[in-house]
Structures are given as structure tokens and as C-alpha cells.
Amino acid sequence: MNKIRVAVLCSGGGTNLQAILDAQAAGTIASGEVSLVVSDNASAYALERAKAAKVATFVADKKQFPDRRVREELISAALEERGIGLVVLAGFMTILSEAFTKKYDMRMINVHPSLIPSFCGPGFYGLKVHEAALARGVKVTGATVHYVNEVCDGGPIIAQKAVCVEEGDTPETLQKRVMREAEWVILPRAVELVCGRLLSREKS
Ligand code: GAR
Numbered sequence: 058m059n060k061i062r063v064a065v066l067c068s069g070g071g072t073n074l075q076a077i078l079d080a081q082a083a084g085t086i087a088s089g090e091v092s093l094v095v096s097d098n099a100s101a102y103a104l105e106r107a108k109a110a111k112v113a114t115f116v117a118d119k120k121q122f123p124d125r126r127v128r129e130e131l132i133s134a135a136l137e138e139r140g141i142g143l144v145v146l147a148g149f150m151t152i153l154s155e156a157f158t159k160k161y162d163m164r165m166i167n168v169h170p171s172l173i174p175s176f177c178g179p180g181f182y183g184l185k186v187h188e189a190a191l192a193r194g195v196k197v198t199g200a201t202v203h204y205v206n207e208v209c210d211g212g213p214i215i216a217q218k219a220v221c222v223e224e225g226d227t228p229e230t231l232q233k234r235v236m237r238e239a240e241w242v243i244l245p246r247a248v249e250l251v252c253g254r255l256l257s258r259e260k261s
Contacts, residue, residue, distance in 0.1 A: 066149040071103025073147035080245035089252030155207040177210035200239035202247040
């Protein structure tokens with residue numbers, strides 16, 4: 058069966074990458090195949106996860122290439138070289154330019170650790186999202202997977218899952234629960250859904 062070649066872009070631990078790799082191994086991602094893991098951080102643990110799964114890696118390190126345009130050009134070339142059909146941002150901490158997002162219009166998705174439109178946009182990433190949710194006192198938060206366009210966290214929503222905030226939560230405990238109960242569940246499902254959509258678009 059024809060599969061969409063998927064690139065996963067990560068900056069840190071890569072637990073969302075792991076959830077995608079596990080879903081692929083379990084056969085629940087069948088319409089796509091992770092062909093490349095890209096990082097803007099040479100010491101990201103996500104790169105070790107990729108190597109363990111025998112997936113090719115590409116690094117455009119922020120320290121080595123501080124100019125975002127240069128990193129984007131390097132990444133763009135790596136994606137084209139491998140015929141990537143879907144780009145997945147999974148904890149990728151660079152906000153991509155409009156030129157880059159246009160290239161992958163409806164072929165790039167992102168996972169965000171809140172129920173968009175709450176706690177999203179520039180400055181809301183990683184633990185900061187959960188700090189803001191706790192500071193506001195929300196009782197329910199969650200995660201969102203959305204298409205990426207030129208507006209940071211503003212593209213069409215594909216999937217969301219709510220998670221309850223518990224008494225005594227810290228940003229760290231909340232982050233962990235949102236990952237386990239929401240991100241690792243909806244991201245692999247969204248990858249399969251979007252790869253399926255892209256495959257049927259190829260056929261028509
Ligand atoms: C995840 O919680 C992801 O949703 C978040 O960073 C974490 C990466 O963890 N992404 C953002 O905040 C993007 N705005 P991981 O490297 O273990 O997947």
C-alpha cells in the first residue's frame with residue numbers, strides 16, 4: 058500500500074514522537090510512515106528515539122544556525138530530498154515563517170498542550186501553557202491538534218481532548234496528565250486521519 062512519507066519535527070524529549078512511532082509499530086498508523094525526524098536542537102532526546110526506531114534524522118541546530126531563515130532553508134531541502142508529504146510539529150519550538158507554512162499548506166500539523174483558543178499563540182509553549190492555565194484557575198484544559206498556517210496556533214482544528222485539572226496540580230503534574238490523556242492519544246490519530254486524507258487526494 059502507498060504511504061505518505063511523514064517528517065516529525067521536535068526540539069526536546071520527543072514523547073509525542075514516541076507516541077507516533079508506537080502507533081506505527083502497532084499498526085494504528087497505516088496510511089503514513091515516519092521517514093525523517095528533524096530537530097533544531099542537536100541534543101534533543103527525540104533524536105535518540107528516532108535512532109532507536111531506525112528513522113533517519115536531520116539537525117539544523119539553533120546554536121549553529123541562529124538565523125531562522127537559514128534553518129528553514131536547510132529543513133526545507135531535507136524534507137524535499139526525502140519526498141515528505143506530511144510535516145508533524147511535535148514539540149518543535151521554532152515559530153515557522155509564512156513562506157514555510159505556505160509550502161506545507163494543509164500538509165503540516167501541530168500538537169498544542171491546551172484547548173485552543175485558550176492559552177495559545179506566541180509565548181505559550183511547553184510548561185508555560187500549564188503555568189498559565191493554573192494561574193487562571195481553569196478546571197478543564199487539554200490538547201489540540203491543528204493544521205499549521207501563518208498564524209501561530211491559528212490553523213483549522215483537527216482534534217481536541219479535554220483533561221481535568223486536579224486539586225494540588227503543579228505545571229509539571231498537569232503537563233504529564235495532558236500528555237498522557239490527550240496529546241499521545243489524539244496526535245497519532247490525527248496523523249493517520251490526515252495521511253488518509255492526503256492519500257485519497259492523491260488518488261482523485
Ligand atoms: C508537548 O507538550 C507539546 O504539546 C508542546 O511541547 C511538549 C513537547 O513534548 N508543544 C508546544 O507547546 C508547542 N506550542 P515532547 O517533546 O515530549 O513531545
